[in-house]
Each structure stands twice: as structure tokens, then as C-alpha cells.
Amino acid sequence: MKPTIYDVAKKAGVSIATVSKVINQTGRISEKTIKKVNEVMMELDYQPSSVAAALTGKKTYTIGVLVPDISNPFFAEVARAFENSARAAGYTLFLCSTDHQTAREHEYIDLLFKKQVDGIIIATELNDTKLVKKIVKHDVPLVLFSVDHPSISTHVVTIDNVRGGYIAGAYLIEKGHQSVTIMTEKDRKSSEGRLEGFKQALTEANISLENQSIISCYSTVEDSRRASKQLLSLPNRPTAVFACTDLIGVSLINEARKQGLSIPGDLSVIGFDNTIYADIAEPGLTTIEQPISQMATSTFEQLLKSMKKEEHAKQRVTIIPELVERASVKKL
Amino acid sequence: MKPTIYDVAKKAGVSIATVSKVINQTGRISEKTIKKVNEVMMELDYQPSSVAAALTGKKTYTIGVLVPDISNPFFAEVARAFENSARAAGYTLFLCSTDHQTAREHEYIDLLFKKQVDGIIIATELNDTKLVKKIVKHDVPLVLFSVDHPSISTHVVTIDNVRGGYIAGAYLIEKGHQSVTIMTEKDRKSSEGRLEGFKQALTEANISLENQSIISCYSTVEDSRRASKQLLSLPNRPTAVFACTDLIGVSLINEARKQGLSIPGDLSVIGFDNTIYADIAEPGLTTIEQPISQMATSTFEQLLKSMKKEEHAKQRVTIIPELVERASVKKL
DNA sequence: ATGAAAGCGCTAACAG
DNA sequence: CTGTTAGCGCTTTCAT
Numbered sequence: 123m124k125p126t127i128y129d130v131a132k133k134a135g136v137s138i139a140t141v142s143k144v145i146n147q148t149g150r151i152s153e154k155t156i157k158k159v160n161e162v163m164m165e166l167d168y169q170p171s172s173v174a175a176a177l178t179g180k181k182t183y184t185i186g187v188l189v190p191d192i193s194n195p196f197f198a199e200v201a202r203a204f205e206n207s208a209r210a211a212g213y214t215l216f217l218c219s220t221d222h223q224t225a226r227e228h229e230y231i232d233l234l235f236k237k238q239v240d241g242i243i244i245a246t247e248l249n250d251t252k253l254v255k256k257i258v259k260h261d262v263p264l265v266l267f268s269v270d271h272p273s274i275s276t277h278v279v280t281i282d283n284v285r286g287g288y289i290a291g292a293y294l295i296e297k298g299h300q301s302v303t304i305m306t307e308k309d310r311k312s313s314e315g316r317l318e319g320f321k322q323a324l325t326e327a328n329i330s331l332e333n334q335s336i337i338s339c340y341s342t343v344e345d346s347r348r349a350s351k352q353l354l355s356l357p358n359r360p361t362a363v364f365a366c367t368d369l370i371g372v373s374l375i376n377e378a379r380k381q382g383l384s385i386p387g388d389l390s391v392i393g394f395d396n397t398i399y400a401d402i403a404e405p406g407l408t409t410i411e412q413p414i415s416q417m418a419t420s421t422f423e424q425l426l427k428s429m430k431k432e433e434h435a436k437q438r439v440t441i442i443p444e445l446v447e448r449a450s451v452k453k454l
Numbered sequence: 455m456k457p458t459i460y461d462v463a464k465k466a467g468v469s470i471a472t473v474s475k476v477i478n479q480t481g482r483i484s485e486k487t488i489k490k491v492n493e494v495m496m497e498l499d500y501q502p503s504s505v506a507a508a509l510t511g512k513k514t515y516t517i518g519v520l521v522p523d524i525s526n527p528f529f530a531e532v533a534r535a536f537e538n539s540a541r542a543a544g545y546t547l548f549l550c551s552t553d554h555q556t557a558r559e560h561e562y563i564d565l566l567f568k569k570q571v572d573g574i575i576i577a578t579e580l581n582d583t584k585l586v587k588k589i590v591k592h593d594v595p596l597v598l599f600s601v602d603h604p605s606i607s608t609h610v611v612t613i614d615n616v617r618g619g620y621i622a623g624a625y626l627i628e629k630g631h632q633s634v635t636i637m638t639e640k641d642r643k644s645s646e647g648r649l650e651g652f653k654q655a656l657t658e659a660n661i662s663l664e665n666q667s668i669i670s671c672y673s674t675v676e677d678s679r680r681a682s683k684q685l686l687s688l689p690n691r692p693t694a695v696f697a698c699t700d701l702i703g704v705s706l707i708n709e710a711r712k713q714g715l716s717i718p719g720d721l722s723v724i725g726f727d728n729t730i731y732a733d734i735a736e737p738g739l740t741t742i743e744q745p746i747s748q749m750a751t752s753t754f755e756q757l758l759k760s761m762k763k764e765e766h767a768k769q770r771v772t773i774i775p776e777l778v779e780r781a782s783v784k785k786l
Numbered sequence: 787a788t789g790a791a792a793g794c795g796c797t798a799a800c801a802g
Numbered sequence: 803c804t805g806t807t808a809g810c811g812c813t814t815t816c817a818t
Contacts, residue, residue: 124592126795137805142797149798150803167591169567173508174795177810182505184569192537195730198530205524205551214569216546219537235501237516237546260456260499343733369734376736398527401675402701402731404708458811469789474813481814484787506811509794789818794811801806 125166134162145170176238185425186216186234188227190246193219196367196397196414200245200267203418211426213240224250235260241425243267247311263428267421268412270311277424279417279439283315286410286443290316290364290392291323293408293445298454299362299390303335305349305374307366316366316394335360339370346370350377361454362390368399371407375450386452396446406448417441457498466494477502508570517757518548518566520559522578525551526673528699528729528746532577532599535750543758545572554641556582567592573757575599579643595760599753600744602643609756611749611771615647618742618775622648622696622724623655625740625777630786631694631722635667637681637706639698648698648726667692671702678702682709693786694722700731703739707782718784728778738780749773 127145131138136155143149144159162168176182187204189197201217208215216239218230227246231253234242242257245267254274257264265277294302304320307313317336324331335356339349346365350373353363365371371393375385383389385405393400396411420439427434459477463470468487475481476491494500508514519536521529533549540547548571550562559578563585566574574589577599586606589596597609626634636652639645649668656663667688671681678697682705685695697703703725707717715721717737725732728743752771759766 128795138796139798139806140804143804146797152803155804169564171509171570171795172568173505173514173570174810175797176505177503177509177795177812178797179810180797191534192524193527193531193534195525195527195530198527198533199525201530201549202523202525202551205549214548214550214565217533217537217549218546219534232501233546236504238503238505343730372734376734379736398675399734402704402708404711460811470812471789471791471814472787475788478813482787487787503811506794507813509796509811510813511794512813787818790816792813792815794813796810797808799806799808802804 124171125168127168127170129166130159130162130168133166134159181240181429182238183213184216184237184239185213186218186230186237186239186242188218188220188230188242188244188246190222191219192217195399196395197245199397199414200418203415204243204422206415207419207422211422220246222246222249224253227253228256231257235262241265241429243421243425244269263425265421265425265428267417268312270315275436277428277437277439279421279424279441281412281417281441281443283312283443284319284322286394286412287316287319287321287364288323289319289443289445290394290410291320292327294362294364294390294392294451295323295327295329297362297390297451299360300329301358301360302329302362302364303331303337303353303356303360304364305337305339305346305353305366305370307341307370308338309340310366313366316364320364341367341369343369343373346373347377350374354378354381354383359389362392362451365391365393368393368395368397368403368407368409371409371450372399372403375403375405375407386450390451392451394443400446400448403448403450405450408448408451409446410443411446412443413441456503457500459500459502461498462491462494462500465498466491513572513761514570515545516548516569516571517545518550518562518569518571518574520550520552520562520574520576520578522554523551524549527731528727529577531729531746532750535747536575536754538747539751539754543754552578554578554581556585559585560588563588567594573597573761575753575757576601595757597753597757597760599749600644602647607768609760609769609771611753611756611773613744613749613773613775615644615775616651616654618726618744619648619651619653619696620655621651621775621777622726622742623652624659626694626696626722626724626783627655627659627661629694629722629783631692632661633690633692634661634694634696635663635669635685635688635692636696637669637671637678637685637698637702639673639702640670641672642698645698648696652696673699673701675701675705678705679709682706686710686713686715691721694724694783697723697725700725700727700729700735700739700741703741703782704731704735707735707737707739718782722783724783726775732778732780735780735782737782740780740783741778742775743778744775745773 393409725741
């Protein structure tokens with residue numbers, strides 16, 4: 123059997139309380155016993171059970187994270203950023219992929235409650251506001267990451283999608299493009315914001331965006347390929363396209379080249395996210411960066427604060443995305 | 455406060471033992487009380503604490519997974535596959551990115567012990583065999599995923615890297631290539647196997663592989679780009695290259711194109727892994743597939759078995775990788 | 787069919 | 803400075 127605190131206490135000739143104190147460095151104990159106890163713990167290769175510690179009313183030092191799909195490179199990077207913050211603060215993460223399925227979301231949240239997580243981060247767009255209400259009701263600290271929902275009042279860390287879309291639009295215009303369009307990500311609120319900002323930029327420059335030319339797709343290899351073909355077969359092909367995710371942008375570049383177009387010679391493309399896709403694309407994809415690690419750090423800080431029960435006002439942190447220039451947009 | 459089993463018992467007018475029994479569906483209780491108790495649990499929105507349950511000697515239903523880096527798309531896919539199996543079996547995962555750092559590995563393993571995980575999956579090449587010994591000593595069920603180490607006797611699920619390398623080599627030869635080389639992944643045992651198999655295939659066809667032409671790099675965007683340039687500047691550029699990871703393969707394709715070469719017209723490339731990189735490459739990257747989800751399923755099954763203490767012999771499952779043809783290799 | 791009671795391994799007063 | 807003791811929320815005999 124694994125050694126317990128009793129085994130250590132007995133072998134060290136002290137009480138379990140003393141052992142507990144040296145483990146947690148609480149109370150005052152003589153250097154001598156500290157040393158003795160530590161020695162015994164080494165000998166026994168003793169690891170205090172955090173399960174038992176958690177039961178005693180303390181925390182589990184565990185955080186639940188909901189993402190749509192951890193195998194999506196964007197969320198894989200997000201998860202990694204959270205993991206870094208968590209490790210630094212002594213927490214471990216339960217990563218949960220929901221595939222945007224409401225049932226799965228509820229299933230996982232219930233599971234996280236059972237596992238007594240100290241806090242929850244939701245990094246997936248919610249179809250169902252009930253989820254948040256449920257969490258709030260259970261009084262588990264919660265922060266939303268990159269998710270916006272007007273009806274919700276919790277801590278939120280997002281990027282300004284409208285601003286991001288605007289930056290993309292303004293950039294294309296600045297480069298002299300007059301005939302532009304956008305490929306949006308289907309069913310995503312974030313995409314709506316990007317579209318809105320993009321439109322704003324065009325309007326300011328007196329450029330119109332015909333609704334028929336707006337192409338919508340899921341951010342998957344297959345569907346963005348399909349959509350790219352669709353876009354390329356448009357009667358008046360634009361000179362520049364804003365793709366609402368890097369994956370869509372890369373697909374478009376690939377399809378265009380397959381059809382003999384040169385990028386950015388014949389078609390300029392700007393993406394969104396600045397994931398590894400943008401980096402490995404050829405030519406490199408100019409894109410709007412979501413500063414993932416900065417956002418994750420900020421999210422975790424918020425969570426840490428709420429977990430400390432410092433009743434601070436609900437904060438809504440909005441980060442301004444930035445343009446990352448590579449080589450996929452040409453100056454006309 | 456969160457309701458406990460006592461709250462439920464009191465409100466339902468029964469003992470906690472009875473409540474426990476209806477929760478776990480153990481023992482025999484009348485339909486009537488079952489119904490009553492369930493109703494109360496609903497009303498109270500009661501979630502049994504798995505922390506407390508775990509303390510009672512039961513399991514935590516938690517598995518620790520060590521990977522080098524969850525933000526690496528290959529391991530993100532692996533993690534997702536594990537998550538699927540885990541969810542189906544009622545387990546949650548602690549995902550741990552070690553960045554191949556021995557200290558981090560030990561740190562995480564100790565943490566997992568403290569958290570009382572029911573089992574551990576190691577999906578990262580070990581520098582330090584002590585780690586495995588430590589886990590075995592603590593008597594925590596363990597399965598190695600895609601990691602081979604002769605000095606270790608635990609359950610292992612891997613692919614046959616030698617075979618994979620051989621398939622890649624044989625394929626290039628079959629396509630008529632005589633002048634070929636390989637880009638290996640630095641510091642990885644898996645890559646050594648692939649190289650070995652590749653060499654075998656060449657030898658059988660009486661083709662020699664000059665050691666100078668073997669290029670080695672880390673599987674990162676930057677380093678594989680650097681290595682690709684190096685390869686392309688080789689005095690006698692080969693007609694075909696076997697890249698030991700898809701990322702390296704994609705980088706090579708990109709660099710080659712940048713230098714005005716056409717793929718596969720001027721240079722054929724075959725990769726390894728069949729990750730999303732291969733799919734989004736243009737032209738699509740022909741590659742050797744690691745059937746991730748199949749491997750993950752098998753790994754999890756092994757783990758489940760060892761956790762059940764069914765003292766079954768240590769198994770070593772080796773999966774044969776398969777060729778996935780796309781468009782990056784030309785027939786000469 | 788149901789309940790009383792003894793822990794699981796640890797923390798946190800409270801005594802000494 | 804160190805030890806005693808009472809739980810934390812749940813499972814599990816063992817009675818009833």
C-alpha cells in the first residue's frame with residue numbers, strides 16, 4: 123500500500139499533525155523535527171494525497187476547461203497556454219472537448235462539479251446560456267475565454283472581433299484593393315463581429331460589399347476547400363479576400379494556386395488568428411493575430427482572483443488584435 | 455453550500471447509506487425509495503463528490519497523460535483520441551506537456567501520484583528510464599504510447615517505425631526514384647527507426663544513401679525551414695525526399711516552391727504521420743499514416759485492463775503504418 | 787429493504 | 803513546539 127501520513131508520523135516518532143505541518147509549512151516546528159520528518163518522507167517515497175486534502179475542505183487545485191475540440195490547432199495552442207499558467211500556479215487542468223454539442227457541454231460540467239474543480243474556463247461559444255447560469259448557481263468561479271454573450275455577467279476575456287475585422291478591411295483598402303470580399307465562419311458569433319468590422323472599414327472607404335459574394339463555411343479542411351472553390355468561381359473575382367480563420371485562408375491560397383492563380387499576384391488573402399497555419403502557408407499568410415498566450419494569462423489571472431473570493435467586480439477584458447504582415451497581400 | 459449526501463438523506467427521510475446505494479445502484483432498495491431519493495437529488499441539484507468517493511478507497515476515475523507538447527498538432531490529435539476513449543469509459547484526463555524536459559516529467563509524475571490518478575499514459579519519448587521505474591514501483595498502471603524502450607517492460611503500443619520507413623523508401627523506388635534522401639527528426643528514437651527502414655529499402659534496390667545527404671532537424675516550423683534550405687542547396691539535389699514528419703515535409707515543399715521548383719515536378723516528397731499538415735499542403739502530401747485513433751483506443755484498452763488488476767501479461771502492440779497517397783510524389 | 791457505524795488520509799482548531 | 807481530536811462526504815460491512 124501507498125504510505126500515508128500515519129506511516130510517516132509513526133516512523134518519525136511524531137504525530138500526524140506535526141507531519142501535516144511540515145508538509146504545508148504551517149505552524150511552528152523545530153528545524154530538527156522538520157529535518158527528521160522530511161527524511162522519513164523521502165525514505166518512504168511518500169506523496170501526500172491531494173484527494174484527502176481536498177476533502178478536508180481545501181481545494182482540489184484543479185480547473186476544468188471547455189473547448190470545442192482540442193485537436194483543432196487553435197484550441198490546442200489555447201490549451202497549452204492555459205496549462206502553462208496552471209502549472210505556474212499549482213493547478214492541473216481537466217480538458218474537455220465538447221464539439222459544440224450542448225448535451226456534451228452539460229455532461230462535462232456536471233462531471234466537473236462532481237470532481238470538485240476549483241474553477242471553470244469556458245472557451246467555446248455557448249448555444250445554451252443555461253450552462254453559465256448553472257455554473258454561477260453552483261458558485262464555481264468561472265471565466266469565459268473568447269466568448270461573448272450579452273446576457274451573461276461573468277468575467278470575460280475576449281478579443282475585439284469587430285476591431286479585428288476592421289483592421290483587416292482597412293489594410294486591404296490601404297493596399298489599394300477595391301474589389302474585396304469575405305469568407306466567414308459559419309455559425310460563429312466571433313465571425314459575425316469580424317464581418318461587421320470588415321463592412322465598416324469598407325463603408326468608410328465607400329466600397330460596397332455585395333451580400334452575394336459573402337461566402338460562409340465551417341473552419342474545416344474539407345468545407346473551407348469547398349467554399350474556396352465556390353469563391354474562385356464567382357463571376358467577378360475580387361482582388362482580395364478576408365478569410366475569417368487562418369485555415370480558411372490557407373485553403374483559399376491552395377485552391378487558388380491549384381487553379382493556376384498566383385498568390386498574392388492574382389489574389390490577395392488575409393486571415394485571422396495567427397495560428398501555425400499562417401506560418402506554414404506559402405506564401406506566409408498575412409493575418410490578424412489573436413494573442414493567445416496573453417489572453418490565456420489574463421483569463422487565468424481573473425480566475426485566480428475569483429477563486430480567492432476577493433469579491434471583485436466582474437471584469438470584461440477586451441484585447442485588441444494586431445496585424446501580422448507576411449506575404450499574402452499585394453499592393454495594387 | 456453544496457448539498458451533501460446528508461442533505462439528500464434528511465430531505466428524503468432515509469439514511470445516507472440508502473442514498474449511497476441508490477446513487478451507485480448497489481444493494482437492494484425498494485422502487486419507491488429509489489424514486490423518492492432520485493427526486494430529492496433532482497430538487498437539490500445534488501452532485502455526489504467524487505473526491506469523497508475516491509477517498510473511501512475507490513478510484514478517482516482520472517488518468518494522467520504525458521505528451522511533449524499539446525500544442526503540437528500531432529499530439530493534439532492524440533490527446534483528442536484519448537479523450538474520446540476516456541469519456542466513453544467514464545474517465546477524465548490530466549494532460550501534461552513536458553517539452554521533453556526530464557525535470558518537468560518528474561514534476562508531473564509526482565503531481566499525478568498526489569492526485570491519485572488511476573493510471574498513466576506516457577506518450578513522450580523518455581530520456582530517463584527512472585521515470586518508468588518510479589511509476590511501476592508506485593504500482594500505478596502504465597501504458598507507453600508510441601514510445602519504445604528496450605529496457606522497459608510494460609504495456610506498449612507503437613507503430614513499426616522501421617516498417618514505415620521501409621514503406622516510404624520502397625514507394626519512392628517503385629516510382630522510379632534513384633536519387634533520394636531523408637530528413638530525420640533530431641533526437642527522436644522514432645526517427646532512427648524510420649531511417650533504418652528507409653535504408654533497408656534502398657539497400658534492397660541497390661541504391662546507396664550517402665550519409666552527408668542525410669539532413670536532421672527538429673520538427674518545428676523554423677528549424678525544418680532551415681533544414682529544407684540546406685537540403686535544397688545540396689550539390690546533387692535528389693529527385694525525392696522522405697521527410698520523417700509531415701511538418702518537415704510541408705516545409706520542404708514550401709521552400710522548394712519558393713525557390714521556383716515545382717512539386718512534384720522537380721522534387722517528390724513523402725512525409726510521415728498523416729496529420730492535418732499533410733492534408734492542407736498543396737499539393738497534398740503523400741505520407742505514411744500513424745493511425746492515431748486506433749492506437750489510442752488500443753492504448754486505453756490496455757490501460758483499462760491493467761487497472762482492473764487482471765494480471766495479464768505485459769503486451770507489446772505494434773501497429774503497421776500505412777501509405778496514404780496524395781500528390782507530392784511523381785512517377786519518373 | 788434499510789440504517790448505524792467505522793473508517794479513507796488529511797487539515798485545523800485547540801490543548802498542553 | 804507538538805499532540806489530540808473532530809470532522810470533510812462518501813462507501814461498506816454488519817445488523818436489524
